[in-house]
């Protein structure tokens with residue numbers, strides 16, 4: 001699946017965002033290795049910090065259907081991922097992270113390039 005195709009799925013999900021406070025709609029679409037796509041939008045809450053980003057909602061949706069880190073291939077996001085979401089992208093080991101920059105161009109990174117020297121739980 002191309003970046004454009006997965007971004008289309010993210011755009012469609014963004015239209016369902018529940019974002020009455022920021023009015024900023026974000027969508028994300030996770031491509032699993034078996035070809036399934038899990039798309040989600042940001043969901044805000046009146047207790048602001050409790051809101052969830054689109055990326056985390058999409059990963060939670062994939063996880064709820066049995067996916068594990070490494071079982072995912074790519075994620076497309078309608079905007080640049082925040083710092084907290086980058087930690088999630090790292091944990092889920094996305095090979096490709098595509099997102100739309102503010103100027104409309106599409107960025108491609110490996111998850112680990114978005115968060116150098118990542119913190120990991122000491123083993």
Ligand code: THU
Nearest residue numbers: 022024026042053054081082085
């Ligand atoms: N948001 C996301 O969904 N993903 C990000 O990576 C950045 C921010 C959402 C959270 C909130 O609902 C809105 O954008 C404004 O911050």
